[in-house]
Amino acid sequence: MFGIETLNGPAYSAAIVGLVLVEAMVLYVGYGGLTRAVGSQITRAVAGDDG
């Protein structure tokens, strides 16, 4: 996956850890933005508020 199979030893391990770290940070930023953008609307919809 992502071409890291060509790496070996510590470089391969570092690439794996780096990919997980990048995914975590992207998810944090992405879901954070999503929560700010639509979080309150979703909460109101779930609560059954009209307004």
Added chain:
Amino acid sequence: MSAALLAMFALFGVLIGVLFGFFGMGGSFLVTPALLVMGYPSRVAVGSGLAFVFGTSVIATLKHRDLGQVDYKLGVLMIAGTTAGIEVGKELVLHFEAAGSSELIISVIYVFLLGAIGLFVTYNSLRGGDDGGLDHDVDHDAEVDSSDIPDIAKKIQSYRIPPMISLRGGVQVSLWMILAVAFATGLLSGFLGVGGGFIRMPALFYLIGVPVPIAVGTDLFEIVFSGGIGSFIWAQEGGVDLSIVAPLLAGSALGARVGSAATSIVDEDDIKIYFGLMLLGGSLAVAARELSRWFDLPILSDVSFALIMLSALLVAGAVIYSSVLALRERSAEGARSQPAD
């Protein structure tokens, strides 16, 4: 890996995320047994479990970074002891794997640990106790009061084996005690593929006497490093499968947002008993899987997988259902309290 399997991992990640976000523990504890039950080799189950723990802890630490609840000195000492523990834990797994018994030993330890914690949480819930879970979402500043320090920690702090280390909140404790706790939790991380937070956080509080909010923050900080180091070590053994970790993490990050939001809506004590039962369900699932291997009964393996998924689904469902009910009640009360025009 098929799209269906990726979707299943993502869905499982959402369930785990809801549990982690709400209870602050228990999520990663289900990943390794689930992978073992699905037939992955122990090195993949443990290595991928640790990589998942690493990713989740990065996200949780980012959320807590501004709360000032991290003791960096303690964190660095914990990292040193934990690294040694993880390495020894990994060697133990490889040793047992070479002997062909690693799955059995890891499974047996899981059965006892999950069962013991599950019984503890369930018992406390039935008693109306308050210390059955670990709150990773403590948002208030730490106030140190000597009456808040557990008796065991006071006893341990009284053993003044030099060098003594001063920690945040005026706590003084022997360097050797810190390293011993760190080594023990690292051993567990490396051996079982878990973050170790479910034992380290109470150990920091009950054994070292660190105030709970600082124990939580330092624990998260330390899990980033122990999870990262563990992932690195296991990746060298070919134990980290990104096609497992990536969808799990994507799902759990979303679920954790839902779970965290639910903590401000639902009373944790109302749901804690389900959490205890879920851990007991996980314990039974691992036991059923081992019995299926011993007695060559494939049906028990299916039962085991169903138990893990159903117990996670039950508790995550209880959290979401209770949140929706609470939100609707609040909304209805708000509408009633508004004066009629």
